[in-house]
Amino acid sequence: MHLVGDGEQFDRLLTAARAYRGHLASRAGGGRCVVAEALHEDIRVIVRNLLIANAICDLLPARLVVLTGMDREWSDTLWEEFDVQRIRRLAEAFGAAEVVNVHDLVDRHLAEPGDTPAEGIDPETLRTVGEATLIRLSRVPRLPPFEDHRQRARRDRTRAIAACYDRLFTELSPDALVTSHVDYDQWGLAVDTAMRGKIPIVHVQSTGSMKAYTLFPESYEGSGTFREQLTPQIAAYFHEHVWPHRDLIRPDAELVAWRAKGNLGRPSWWRAGNKSNFEVHNGTERRQLRRHGCERFGMDPDRPVFTIFNHAVSDALGTNREIFDDLAQWFEETAEFAATEDSVNWLFLDHPSQHRYDTTGHFEALAARHSARPHLTFMPSLALSKNVMWSMTDVGVTVRGSVASELPAFGIPVIQAGWSEWSGCGLSHVAETRDDYWRLLGEAVARHTKGESILGPEQRERARLWLWFYRSGADVPSPLTPHWELGAGNEYMRALTVHMEHVERDGDPLHRAVRRMWERRDPVLSRLDFHDLPGVRHDQDPSAERVISAAPIIGTATDFDHVIAPREAPIEIFSGQEPALQVVDQLHRGIQIVGRFEGSGLAGFKVASGGRRLRVTLSLAVDAGSVRGWHIAEDATGTGNGLPRLIQIRAQGRLRQCVLLKDGSGTRSGVAVFDLPPEEVPDDGLICIEVLDIMEGHDISGALREAVAGSVMDDGVAGVRIDGVTFEESPADLDPGVTEETLDGARCEVSSLISSGGLANLNRRGTRSMPAGLFVVNPVPASVFGSGGSLIVRLGNRTETRTLRSGGYRALARMAWRRGEAPAAPAPAVWRVLSVQDDDLAAPAQVTTSGVTELELPAPAASPLLLTAPETGVVPTLVSVTWRPKR
DSSP states (O other), rough: BBBBOHHHHHHHHHHHHHHGGGGGGGGGGOOOEEEEOOSSSBBBHHHHHHHHHHHHHHHHHEEEEEEEEOOHHHHHHHSOOOOOOHHHHHHHHHTTTEEEHHHHHHHHHSSSOOOOOOOSHHHHHHHHHHHHHHHHHHHSSSSSSSOOHHHHHHHHHHHHHHHHOOOOHHHEEEEEEEESSIIIIIHHHHHHHHHTTTHHHHHHHHOSSSSSEOGGGOOOOSSSSSHHHHHHHHHHHHHHTTTHHHHHHHHHHHHHHHHTTTTTTOTTTSOOGGGGGOOOSSSHHHHHHHHHHHTTTTTTSSOOOOEEEOOOOTTTTTTBBBBSSHHHHHHHHHHHHTTTTTTSSEEEEEOOGGGGGGGSOHHHHHHHHTTTTTTEEEEEESSHHHHHHHOOOSSEEEEETHHHHGGGGEEEEEESBBOOHHHHHHTSOSSSHEEEHHHHHHHHHHHHHHHHHHHOTTTTHHHHHHHIHHHIOOOOOTTTTTOGGGOHHHHHHHHHHHHHSSSSOTTTTHHHHHHHHHHHOOOOOOOGGGGHHHHHHHOOTTTTOOOOOOOOOOOTOOOOOOOOOOEEESEOOTTTTTTTTTEEEEEESSSSSEEEEEEEEEEEEEEEESOOOEEEEEEEEEOGGGTTTGGGGGTTTTTTOOOOOOEEEETTEEEEEEEEEEEOSEEEEEEEEEEEEEESTTTTOOEEEEETTTTSSSSSOOOHHHTTTTTSTTTTTTTEEEEEEEEEOOOOOOOOTTOOEEEEHHHHHTTTTTEOOSSSSSTTOEEOTTSSSSSOOOOOOTSSOOOOOOOEEEEEEEEEESSGGGGHHHHHHHHHHHHOOOOOOOOOOOOEEEETTEEEEEEEEEEEEEEEEEEEEESSSSSSSEEEEOSSEEEEEEEEEEEOOOO
């Protein structure tokens, strides 16, 4: 086993388990038996199987037989540690009368040539399971056309596993099989043997408190895998016991939907973390986030977005009904279809855990193949927060992914190219054939380009009921089953030990639920008695009054959404916990700061303009933490690669200013200041401030990007802090009596007119060193220094080198100092001026006097300007700027 904590805590758990079940020791002598699988390294998986199996043993009664053993290839490829002896001790402590090492049996079988699987096994099943196992162990989308020695050896082992299970189950004649997996050879062939032997199968889930699906032999309909048999049975159960009680369940379903938006109660395999919350409350906010995402990733925001959710391409192939030969073929052919249909945007997202399932670069190769198609975008799903992903997506497309149950609950229709357990519950559009799949895609394109939707009239409500059923109604909490999210270490074992030592087993919810499932032959383990749901609900709430919204909630909203009233200016925000910061994208909220960006992203503030022009002041900073953990290649030094960060500051979709920040010792701060007219701030929307790397987004000059490539940091937003944001009413326009004003270099940076690397001290006055060799001149709002008219920028120099290439200059400087002379540093010069949005501008007039260069240029009105200086071996300084307002 792996991650099971220390030996002392493990031994204490064994002692508690023996005491808990000690009075049932005589049960082992019975003639009936239940088989439980323990072929996984995670203690949580094994204990769940043992608990379910024991509950069934108590019912029958029957003895417990546990199957374990280590398959070397599974261990070497995917696992870290598998201790058969430790599993044997655990199984015996939980009441196992016999522990069988299945892989010892398989090894002995392989050493005796000539033995073959039982005649009853379907050769096609054996082939399918064997290939799925090879693909998973190889971590490839599909097998190559030739068979090598490893593949032949695995096929032989698969046949031996099938033979051993047939022989073992014939000898044991079990009354039930309890297993954590129903796929691949070491699990799936046990399931196949049980199905052929008409043995009930309980599939215990690795998520939640305690979840399980059960397939009883009397419910089989024709042939098909475990999952293929289970899907219609779950649908029948849903339509008989959940859908008719939708009015009764709806308030609880709304609560679960609200929790799902916050990623609470998520299945264990869903991604966690800050970027997995959905914080959008209404259509206006969603449209704002949608435009942010589309423009950032180069998509047309006026066209629908069809999001194709890739699967872990080697995961459990052929275990349910699917209309393509494999997951890779579905993804490839969907891309081919999309390439010919440019009336919509197609967003292809890779699976978050693909690196664990594919070593071939399949996704990257497909992206390269379609790189010339501007309406196709390929990207890792983790590059998108849920806020942006859901706001952008108009139609989701998957084979059997969990998004097919989640997106419709929030008003986003989904097309499936295969079955999942909920596929018969009416949540999504499920294609039965490939022709049907292409038809569904074509109809979706036609309707969404007209502004319509393929979301069915009941799909949203059915999806919310399914979320409730999966996360609540079919999840059984019990003291015996610490929640999956507790982990597999000492904390988990201590919780389980304490419950076994101190909680009596009388009336335990798990045992009651197993009895109900077994006696009624239900396909799911349930928390509630769904055969008497109204009575159960009345007992829980004698008033029988449920809070139900007066009007149906549409789209992404739920009855439990916290309505955040817009804050009125003036307001200062210095913490990410402030409610006015409603929506984030790639921003990790802070406590003493607003937050820190993981990459280019957005902060959405619920602030009202009140019909006034708002002045926004954004304070950014970089520090030692801006490199560590964010820029992996530079983590060893913690100082970055020496290149500055060139960052766009956008608001309401428009570029406002640029900030240049350079990592160094201590903290370097920069500021952006801009105005928002009242018409840009929707009454029911957000003020969306985007912080993007210069290489991302739209309407940025290609010439500028080419000019700065290699001179600025890649992914420059990663690790950048937002220290504070201020919203206030814009001051009155400039006093008409002002004809000329001069500020020193440091105050020009504080005002946001100039950005040249950030300041270590915002209260500093005097000249401003510019070690990056480039600087930004920003458009600033009316009444701010530098707004309109012309600017005279004075550049000096500092006899300090920037690079190793300046070693010669350092030597000259030392020689001059010894002679009592000042070294004659060359006067700085600006040789190129680029508009961030409008390419090159004419070189400004430059006059050099006594080592100071004066250059005159018009104050930018809309697009920031980037000025670059040639490499001279000295660090230029910003001496001062004189502003002559336009009259």
